[in-house]
Structures are given as structure tokens and as C-alpha cells.
Amino acid sequence: xxxxxxxxxxxxxxxxxxxxxxxxxxxxxxxxxxxxxxxxxxxxxxxxxxxxxxxxxxxxxxxxxxxxxxxxxxxxxxxxxxxxxxxxxxxxxxxxxxxxxxxxxxxxxxxxxxxxxxxxxxxxxxxxxxxxxxxxxxxxxxxxxxxxxxxxxxxxxxxxxxxxxxxxxxxxxxxxxxxxxxxxxxxxxxxxxxxxxxxxxxxxxxxxxxxxxxxxxxxxxxxxxxxxxxxxxxxxxxxxxxxxxxxxxxxxxxxxxxxxxxxxxxxxxxxxxxxxxxxxxxxxxxxxxxxxxxxxxxxxxxxxxxxxxxxxxxxxxxxxxxxxxxxxxxxxxxxxxxxxxxxxxxxxxxxxxxxxxxxxxxxxxxxxxxxxxxxxxxxxxxxxxxxxxxxxxxxxxxxxxxxxxxxxxxxxxxxxxxxxxxxxxxxxxxxxxxxxxxxxxxxxxxxxxxxxxxxxxxxxxxxxxxxxxxxxxxxxxxxxxxxxxxxxxxxxxxxxxxxxxxxxxxxxxxxxxxxxxxxxxxxxxxxxxxxxxxxxxxxxxxxxxxxxxxxxxxxxxxxxxxxxxxxxxxxxxxxxxxxxxxxxxxxxxxxxxxxxxxxxxxxxxxxxxxxxxxxxxxxxxxx
Amino acid sequence: xxxxxxxxxxxxxxxxxxxxxxxxxxxxxxxxxxxxxxxxxxxxxxxxxxxxxxxxxxxxxxxxxxxxxxxxxxxxxxxxxxxxxxxxxxxxxxxxxxxxxxxxxxxxxxxxxxxxxxxxxxxxxxxxxxxxxxxxxxxxxxxxxxxxxxxxxxxxxxxxxxxxxxxxxxxxxxxxxxxxxxxxxxxxxxxxxxxxxxxxxxxxxxxxxxxxxxxxxxxxxxxxxxxxxxxxxxxxxxxxxxxxxxxxxxxxxxxxxxx
Numbered sequence: 001x002x003x004x005x006x007x008x009x010x011x012x013x014x015x016x017x018x019x020x021x022x023x024x025x026x027x028x029x030x031x032x033x034x035x036x037x038x039x040x041x042x043x044x045x046x047x048x049x050x051x052x053x054x055x056x057x058x059x060x061x062x063x064x065x066x067x068x069x070x071x072x073x074x075x076x077x078x079x080x081x082x083x084x085x086x087x088x089x090x091x092x093x094x095x096x097x098x099x100x101x102x103x104x105x106x107x108x109x110x111x112x113x114x115x116x117x118x119x120x121x122x123x124x125x126x127x128x129x130x131x132x133x134x135x136x137x138x139x140x141x142x143x144x145x146x147x148x149x150x151x152x153x154x155x156x157x158x159x160x161x162x163x164x165x166x167x168x169x170x171x172x173x174x175x176x177x178x179x180x181x182x183x184x185x186x187x188x189x190x191x192x193x194x195x196x197x198x199x200x201x202x203x204x205x206x207x208x209x210x211x212x213x214x215x216x217x218x219x220x221x222x223x224x225x226x227x228x229x230x231x232x233x234x235x236x237x238x239x240x241x242x243x244x245x246x247x248x249x250x251x252x253x254x255x256x257x258x259x260x261x262x263x264x265x266x267x268x269x270x271x272x273x274x275x276x277x278x279x280x281x282x283x284x285x286x287x288x289x290x291x292x293x294x295x296x297x298x299x300x301x302x303x304x305x306x307x308x309x310x311x312x313x314x315x316x317x318x319x320x321x322x323x324x325x326x327x328x329x330x331x332x333x334x335x336x337x338x339x340x341x342x343x344x345x346x347x348x349x350x351x352x353x354x355x356x357x358x359x360x361x362x363x364x365x366x367x368x369x370x371x372x373x374x375x376x377x378x379x380x381x382x383x384x385x386x387x388x389x390x391x392x393x394x395x396x397x398x399x400x401x402x403x404x405x406x407x408x409x410x411x412x413x414x415x416x417x418x419x420x421x422x423x424x425x426x427x428x429x430x431x432x433x434x435x436x437x438x439x440x441x442x443x444x445x446x447x448x449x450x451x452x453x454x455x456x457x458x459x460x461x462x463x464x465x466x467x468x469x470x471x472x473x474x475x476x477x478x479x480x481x482x483x484x485x486x487x488x489x490x491x492x493x494x495x496x497x498x499x500x501x502x503x504x505x506x507x508x509x510x511x512x513x514x515x516x517x518x519x520x521x522x523x524x525x526x527x528x529x530x531x532x533x534x535x536x537x538x539x540x541x542x543x544x545x546x547x548x549x550x551x552x553x554x555x556x557x558x559x560x561x562x563x564x565x566x567x568x569x570x571x572x573x574x575x576x577x578x579x580x581x582x583x584x585x586x587x588x589x590x591x592x593x594x595x596x597x598x599x600x601x602x603x604x605x606x607x608x609x610x611x612x613x614x615x616x617x618x619x620x621x622x623x
Numbered sequence: 624x625x626x627x628x629x630x631x632x633x634x635x636x637x638x639x640x641x642x643x644x645x646x647x648x649x650x651x652x653x654x655x656x657x658x659x660x661x662x663x664x665x666x667x668x669x670x671x672x673x674x675x676x677x678x679x680x681x682x683x684x685x686x687x688x689x690x691x692x693x694x695x696x697x698x699x700x701x702x703x704x705x706x707x708x709x710x711x712x713x714x715x716x717x718x719x720x721x722x723x724x725x726x727x728x729x730x731x732x733x734x735x736x737x738x739x740x741x742x743x744x745x746x747x748x749x750x751x752x753x754x755x756x757x758x759x760x761x762x763x764x765x766x767x768x769x770x771x772x773x774x775x776x777x778x779x780x781x782x783x784x785x786x787x788x789x790x791x792x793x794x795x796x797x798x799x800x801x802x803x804x805x806x807x808x809x810x811x812x813x814x815x816x817x818x819x820x821x822x823x824x825x826x827x828x829x830x831x832x833x834x835x836x837x838x839x840x841x842x843x844x845x846x847x848x849x850x851x852x853x854x855x856x857x858x859x860x861x862x863x864x865x866x867x868x869x870x871x872x873x874x875x876x877x878x879x880x881x882x
Binding site for chain 1: 687688692696700704705706707708709710711712713714737739741742743744745746772773776822823825
């Protein structure tokens with residue numbers, strides 16, 4: 001049952017809402033949809049799920065780009081209404097005929113909408129009826145069975161629906177109820193849902209023949225797929241964990257008898273080796289101005305490559321596109337956008353953007369351009385390029401302020417240390433970049449303390465100790481084989497005692513699939529509630545970036561004991577000097593997590609830390 | 624060298640031809656033609672100067688959810704129609720303020736631009752600032768304290784932009800949603816923002832970021848910041864978008880958009 005259908009302009013004014021479906025929406029699903037989906041360039045997705053306390057909705061939308069209108073349908077999450085897309089398309093068409101930029105109220109559209117809705121429901125019902133010919137039905141939406149019993153059952157339910165209108169509506173309402181049931185694949189489930197969802201409607205008894213328990217289970221399982229994955233992995237990981245808390249063994253290496261813990265006797269050795277102190281190695285690159293070279297590269301070479309691949313399409317397309325560019329063709333169709341988008345997607349992928357991300361971005365750009373009028377003297381490819389550039393700029397622009405110094409000052413006023421936790425997979429450069437960040441902060445007169453919570457990797461504590469000695473900052477360490485969460489907690493207490501402004505917490509590298517380690521990380525974050533959770537990712541990573549970030553976020557939210565789990569707040573991109581212009585990893589990471597890139601590591605010495613220059617990245621990506 | 628000589632000869636030949644033709648023309652016509660040419664040039668130049676001095680654009684900006692689109696429609700139509708959602712694109716229109724529609728005489732229409740407040744759409748503001756005669760910074764007076772920092776940061780960025788400082792564009796801090804009982808007063812909001820900007824000055828001058836370029840610094844270093852230290856005029860006002868209480872805003876518009 002549709003909760004609400006809204007029509008609004010891209011500028012934000014609501015043009016029409018359905019007055020019949022008068023239920024007020026709980027929370028603010030439309031605003032959230034705009035902020036987290038449409039403005040994040042995910043408008044190519046099929047639907048959006050919104051969860052708020054007390055309600056969970058699914059939202060579907062469609063655009064009318066040349067008029068600048070958006071159509072959004074909201075319905076309860078647990079229902080699978082099939083007619084929504086169809087209805088949205090019809091509403092779009094009808095409303096575009098009525099639309100006038102000067103008008104702001106459309107009361108006469110109510111009647112049109114009611115008719116359209118009935119037509120859509122009837123059509124969906126017909127589709128169901130015609131599809132139901134053989135008996136055995138699959139548990140998918142396209143049920144291939146004709147269930148006469150179901151249809152009779154629908155008819156028998158006379159007057160069980162309290163919809164406005166008399167007997168004329170009754171038939172439609174029954175058809176509508178039956179269609180909902182088919183969408184779920186089981187009639188009992190339909191009634192159960194409706195009784196819980198629909199307000200004040202009495203339901204008839206479920207009287208149709210055998211309902212399929214298997215279908216029900218399959219559908220339930222389909223919906224909860226994500227959860228079962230983690231459950232399966234947890235059960236797989238469980239046997240790995242030994243009963244006694246012995247040494248953590250990564251693979252089947254023979255367990256050593258003696259405990260290899262060198263925490264005690266390092267004092268003198270350390271002093272002897274560290275001769276000089278990295279007092280001033282110059283200005284960190286964070287503070288240097290970036291000179292953006294303004295070269296306007298032509299895309300000719302890429303165009304040629306495209307031409308070679310599809311000669312037949314191009315030869316005809318070039319002439320017609322020239323003609324169209326001068327004449328200014330009426331409206332952009334999806335077929336016109338296809339070749340340009342495919343070329344753009346390939347270009348993005350050669351720049352090391354994850355394939356999934358490039359796909360979604362292209363869909364989103366297509367959705368925003370479809371139906372728009374081509375300005376004269378522009379080619380389709382240049383329009384697509386401009387739209388993509390704007391989209392990339394939008395994604396890479398940080399959503400919130402990345403001014404860390406300001407946050408540090410704010411925390412200083414509250415007399416609390418500002419805690420930053422560095423997380424990431426193995427070998428991305430957490431400890432190195434932690435030292436770089438410490439150096440930068442020191443240059444701005446902020447007192448820093450390091451916390452060595454990597455208690456697993458051999459040499460990790462010594463590494464940090466060396467950095468601390470060179471930078472002359474305190475370090476809190478408890479050696480190896482200790483619980484990182486507890487070490488972090490004590491480090492923060494120590495910092496507030498000796499008045500350090502910032503605590504940088506180093507953690508061990510861990511793969512995103514490793515359940516017990518992710519649990520340990522989640523515990524560390526939950527226990528200490530840091531101000532900034534920084535995900536360290538290397539720029540060399542390809543498609544794995546998507547997997548890493550999404551799994552990290554997912555595990556942090558699933559395994560957290562609190563109601564409001566802390567997710568990744570920022571990204572630190574490392575090894576940026578090793579990639580020439582294949583800067584796509586930055587885009588993949590930002591797109592999939594929504595977190596801004598706060599630092600970029602571009603070398604291995606203390607000064608090699610800089611901020612992300614959005615414009616130059618976008619230029620490099622589209623070159 | 625020979626070619627150069629040839630060119631010179633041709634040019635002198637042309638020159639003689641032209642002078643002969645000119646001498647044939649009666650002098651009056653010549654003077655008239657010259658006068659018209661000079662007059663047209665002067666006219667175009669003066670029009671350009673005039674247009675630059677008299678801009679009638681007012682820019683509405685502020686954080687997302689502060690009520691800019693509601694105020695835009697109140698100014699234009701006098702009602703908020705059926706409500707608004709988060710804007711994805713700027714709303715701009717040139718119109719006579721709704722309350723002035725019943726007035727007498729010729730009232731010049733005002734060009735109002737409502738720029739979305741969502742942080743991802745901030746760059747759109749830079750397109751409209753150069754032509755602005757006045758900036759209205761809308762602040763949510765009801766939900767002020769949680770957003771105080773982000774509002775102050777946005778305002779600070781605005782006040783340090785080159786185009787705003789050089790042209791001394793007047794800024795009005797409009798405290799919206801004052802129809803609610805728990806809304807803060809404009810004096811309170813002004814003081815809070817001044818305090819936040821003071822802190823921001825200290826931290827921002829510490830970094831010279833490549834992206835966030837604050838071209839100018841605000842106020843006098845060493846003294847606590849106050850809006851009187853800005854080179855452009857900053858004032859505060861109350862308003863309520865939903866009920867239509869926008870008289871102070873309209874005064875500001877009338878004052879700064881010359882008729």
C-alpha cells in the first residue's frame with residue numbers, strides 16, 4: 001500500500017502530494033533520500049530504503065529532467081509493490097502535460113492520479129492473472145502459475161476493505177489485495193502483513209489453498225541475505241579461535257614454545273641508535289600551496305580509441321552528431337547517451353576506479369541527463385563530460401568540515417584529548433602516516449601523544465618508539481600481546497593526565513573478512529569512543545577498495561554493542577606518489593563510504609603529507 | 624626587404640586613394656558621421672558603467688534546513704504553498720516583492736536567488752556572488768546551538784571571500800523560525816556567532832590549506848571579533864518563514880536594491 005507520492009521541483013518546492021493517502025510520514029524520508037542518495041550520485045539505483053525509529057520505508061523515484069521535476073513514491077519496506085514503477089511512469093507522463101512553471105498548486109491532478117492508480121492496479125492484477133497459467137509457481141516475482149483458487153478467494157472477500165467509495169471500488173480493492181499477496185508469493189504472508197501494516201482494515205480469513213512454507217522461507221532468506229553471510233563467516237571463523245588464549249597464529253605454523261616478547265630490554269639499545277632528532281625537516285606539504293596546472297587536454301586520443309572499437313557506429317554517428325550539435329536536438333535519449341557513457345566508464349576504469357563504482361556513477365549521470373535538451377553547438381559527449389565532471393566534483397567535495405585543527409581546539413577547550421584511531425588492512429602505511437600526522441600537528445603547536453595499540457606485529461612498538469624519539473613526543477606502550485582496547489583506554493587517561501592535546505592510536509592491520517579481528521577493532525572503538533576514525537587506504541588498491549571499506553563499515557556497525565555505532569569518519573590515502581595519474585582509488589573510497597579524504601600521503605618522509613586537491617583529481621580522472 | 628618596400632608602396636597608394644575620396648565628401652557629412660560614432664561609443668560605455676553599479680540581485684544562503692526556500696516563496700508569492708524539501712538546485716526569479724504588489728507607482732523587480740545549503744552544493748554560491756547587491760544569511764534560530772559551528776564556518780567562509788570583501792556587499796543575518804517559543808533571540812545568535820568566528824580566525828590562520836583558500840582575514844588580530852570590524856555592513860534581523868513575518872527582510876532588500 002502506497003504511503004505517499006510526492007512531486008517536487010529540483011529547487012525544493014513540493015508541487016503535489018496525494019491527499020487521499022493522508023498518512024504523515026514518520027521521520028523525514030524525502031530529505032534523507034535527497035541528501036544520501038540523489039546528491040551522492042546514486043540516482044541510478046532502483047530504490048532506497050529508509051529506516052527510522054517507528055517506520056521503515058522504501059522509496060522509488062523518477063526524474064523529468066527537462067522540466068526539473070522529481071517524482072517520489074514511498075511505501076512500507078516489507079511490502080513489495082509491483083505497480084509502483086508503472087504508476088510513477090504514468091504519473092510522470094500525465095503531470096508533464098499539465099505542468100506549467102508558473103503554477104505552484106495542482107488540485108485538479110488528484111482526480112487524474114486516482115484514475116491512474118486504479119488503472120495501474122488493474123493492469124498489475126491482469127498481469128498476475130495472465131501469468132498464473134501453470135500451477136507450480138516460483139518464489140520470484142514473475143510467478144508462472146495460474147492460481148484459480150487465489151482469484152476466487154479474492155472475489156470472496158467482499159466488503160473486507162474499508163476503502164473510500166462504494167461497491168465500484170470493491171472489486172479493484174480486492175484485486176489490489178490479491179496482487180499484493182502474489183507479490184509476496186504466499187497468501188498467508190500477505191494477510192499477516194496487511195493486518196500489521198494497514199490501519200483499520202479488516203481482513204478476510206486466509207482461505208486459499210496450500211501456502212508454500214518454502215517460498216516464504218526463501219523470500220525471508222533473500223531479504224536477510226546480508227545477515228546470513230556474516231553469520232556463516234562467524235561460524236567459519238569460530239573454529240579458528242583456539243580455546244585457550246594462546247599466541248595468535250595466522251596460518252598453520254608450528255607454535256613456538258618460548259614467548260617472543262622483547263618489551264623489557266630495549267632501553268639502552270634504543271638510546272644508542274637514535275642519534276638525531278627530526279626537529280625541523282621543513283614545512284609539511286599540508287601547508288604548501290598547490291599549483292594547479294591549467295592545461296586543457298583534448299580528448300581526441302580517447303575518441304580515436306573509441307572510434308577504432310566501433311567504426312560502424314561512429315561513422316554514421318559523427319555526421320549525425322555534428323548535425324545535431326548545430327541544430328540542437330530535441331531531447332536526449334538513453335540510446336544517445338550510451339556510447340558516450342561507455343567511453344567515459346572505460347576511461348574511468350583505466351584510471352583505476354573500481355568497476356562497480358564507475359558503473360553506478362554512469363547510471364547516475366544518465367538518470368540526471370535523460371530527457372534534457374541539448375544546447376546547440378554542443379556534442380552529446382561534451383554534455384556528458386560536463387555532467388560527469390560536476391558529479392565528480394560533488395562527490396569529492398567533503399560533506400563536512402575537514403578542519404582537524406579546529407576540532408582539536410574545540411576538544412582542548414573541553415579539556416579532553418582529541419583521539420584519532422588509524423585503521424586499515426595490512427601494509428597500507430598506518431604507522432608511517434601516523435608519524436607524518438604527528439609531525440604536522442607539532443608544527444602547529446599541538447601537543448601529540450602516540451599510543452602503540454598494535455600489539456601483534458613484531459617491531460610495531462619499536463617502530464613507533466623510534467618515531468616518538470625523533471619527534472620528541474611521549475608514547476604510551478604496553479608491549480606486545482596485550483589487549484589493544486585496554487591499552488588505548490589507558491593511553492587516553494594518561495594523555496588527559498599529562499595534558500596532551502591529541503592522541504594518535506595505531507592499530508594492527510587486519511583483513512576485512514577476519515571476524516575476530518574486526519570484533520576486536522569494534523570493541524576498541526566502542527570502548528574508547530574516539531573523535532576521529534581514520535581509515536588508511538593505499539592508492540594502489542583497485543576493486544578491493546570497495547570491498548574493504550564497505551566491509552569495515554559493515555562490521556563496525558554490526559559488531560558494535562552500542563545503538564549508535566561509530567563508522568569511518570575520514571580516509572587517509574597513502575602511497576599517492578607511486579601512482580602517476582591512476583587516481584581512481586580516491587573516488588572509489590569516497591563514493592562507497594561517504595567519508596572525505598582528510599590527508600594524502602605522498603612519500604615516506606615526515607613532510608610528505610598533503611590535502612586532497614579536488615579539482616586536480618577530477619581533471620586527472622577525466623583526462 | 625623588397626617585399627617590405629612593396630607593402631609600403633601599396634599602403635601609401637591606398638592612403639592617397641582614401642584621402643582623395645574623403646576630400647570629395649562634403650565636410651558636414653564627415654563631421655556628422657564622426658559625431659555619431661563618438662556618441663554611440665560614449666553611450667555604450669556609460670550603459671556598461673550604469674549596469675555594473677546597479678545590481679538588483681539578492682542572494683539567500685545558509686545551512687541546509689534553515690528555511691531559505693520557504694522564505695523565497697514567501698517573498699515571491701506570500702505563501703509557502705505545500706511545503707518544501709531539501710533543494711538540489713538554486714531557485715532564482717526576478718519579481719516584485721509580494722507585499723509591494725499592491726503598492727503604487729513603478730516598483731523595480733528584485734532578482735532573488737536561493738542557493739542550496741547542502742555542503743556538496745556550496746560551489747554554486749560562487750556563481751552568484753559577483754552580481755549580488757546584498758546577501759541574506761539565513762540561520763535556524765530554533766535549532767541553533769547544535770549547528771552553531773557549521774553556521775559560523777559557512778559565514779566565515781562567506782565573509783572572507785574576495786568578491787564579498789572587495790565590493791563591500793552588505794550581509795544580513797536572518798534568524799528564521801522565530802514564531803516558535805524556544806527560538807533564540809537575534810542578539811544571542813549574534814554573540815554566539817561572533818565568538819565562534821573568533822575561534823575560527825585563530826585556527827584558520829594557522830593552516831593555509833590548498834583547497835580552502837580564505838583570501839582575506841577578518842577583524843583585527845588581538846581583539847575579540849565583532850561584526851563592526853568587518854568592512855562590509857553586517858546586520859541581524861528576525862523572521863518567520865512559515866507565518867510570513869518577513870518585514871525586516873523586506874526592509875533590507877528595499878534598502879540595498881536601489882529603485
